[in-house]
Amino acid sequence: MTIVVGYSPSGQGRAALRAAMRYAARNAEGIAVASHQYHDPERGVAAATEDEVRAELERVGGDCGDVTVRTSAERDIGEFLLAVVDEVEASLVVIGLRRKPPIGKLNLGASARRVVLGAPCPVLAVKDDPLTTANTHF
Numbered sequence: 001m002t003i004v005v006g007y008s009p010s011g012q013g014r015a016a017l018r019a020a021m022r023y024a025a026r027n028a029e030g031i032a033v034a035s036h037q038y039h040d041p042e043r044g045v046a047a048a049t050e051d052e053v054r055a056e057l058e059r060v061g062g063d064c065g066d067v068t069v070r071t072s073a074e075r076d077i078g079e080f081l082l083a084v085v086d087e088v089e090a091s092l093v094v095i096g097l098r099r100k101p102p103i104g105k106l107n108l109g110a111s112a113r114r115v116v117l118g119a120p121c122p123v124l125a126v127k128d129d130p131l132t133t134a135n136t137h138f
Contacts, residue, residue: 003020005031005094009056015127019066019094035071054067078118081119
């Protein structure tokens with residue numbers, strides 16, 4: 001079985017990666033890291049390359065067995081994650097959620113909602129640690 005993790009170079013992405021690695025190690029499963037490639041013209045932030053994802057995996061540490069990295073710029077991040085989930089027949093999807101102000105607590109982002117409602121397997125949503133990820137939200 002394989003765990004799919006949605007990764008971005010942000011606090012949410014790192015939290016999702018750490019959670020996926022813990023679950024993979026506990027259940028002897030592989031990980032498919034789905035890194036959506038995009039560019040934000042206002043902030044100039046591009047998603048992580050495969051090399052950057054692998055460097056982050058080493059930084060997070062732990063032995064989680066087989067790890068593959070999938071990247072795409074061709075479709076919506078939610079659709080991309082669901083396509084990877086179907087392709088690898090995932091046992092679990094791990095996504096990171098952005099912390100919201102009290103007024104927005106009940107709202108999931110559009111991509112997170114698409115994954116939660118569309119995934120054929122359980123979805124684990126984790127939030128980042130605001131003390132270690134200041135100014136990394138995008």
